[in-house]
Amino acid sequence: MEATMVFRSKWFLPLFSVALGLAFGGALWAGGEPRAGIQALVLMTVVGLIFLVGGRSEMIRGLRGDGRDEYWQRLDVHATALAGHVVIAAILVMCMWEWAHGRDGSPYTQLGAITAVAYILALGVLRWRS
Numbered sequence: 001m002e003a004t005m006v007f008r009s010k011w012f013l014p015l016f017s018v019a020l021g022l023a024f025g026g027a028l029w030a031g032g033e034p035r036a037g038i039q040a041l042v043l044m045t046v047v048g049l050i051f052l053v054g055g056r057s058e059m060i061r062g063l064r065g066d067g068r069d070e071y072w073q074r075l076d077v078h079a080t081a082l083a084g085h086v087v088i089a090a091i092l093v094m095c096m097w098e099w100a101h102g103r104d105g106s107p108y109t110q111l112g113a114i115t116a117v118a119y120i121l122a123l124g125v126l127r128w129r130s
Contacts, residue, residue, distance in 0.1 A: 010055060013064035017048030088115060 028037035054060035055112035062072040088121025 010052065010061075010064055010066045014048035014052040017044045019050060020044050021048070063076065088112075 021041040021050040024044065025037035027040035027041055028034070031125075040078070051060055051064050055066075062068060068076075091108050091112045095112060098105040098108060
């Protein structure tokens with residue numbers, strides 16, 4: 001099966017949600033919070049089930065990939081860009097908050113640096129490919 005077909009399968013997002021639930025649950029359990037770990041697994045499994053059985057909804061089909069077309073791809077690019085801008089703004093504000101309170105800005109400075117490097121690399125790769 002082609003890789004893009006895997007991501008467009010109605011099963012990918014539900015199974016990915018459960019996998020994230022297992023990862024979150026395992027991390028919380030290892031951190032001494034077994035109850036929170038079980039809650040995370042249950043929550044992500046419920047989210048996965050909603051994605052699996054909600055196939056009549058155009059929105060859910062668009063999110064999970066099996067209802068994707070050019071329209072949904074354009075929406076995804078714009079939504080991803082907007083979410084990225086919101087996260088970048090939040091990182092900057094939180095970094096300034098930490099600095100204003102005499103702290104070094106961690107972990108927000110690292111997140112900002114990772115974001116900047118990823119953006120510059122992506123821009124370069126996309127420019128090189130076109």
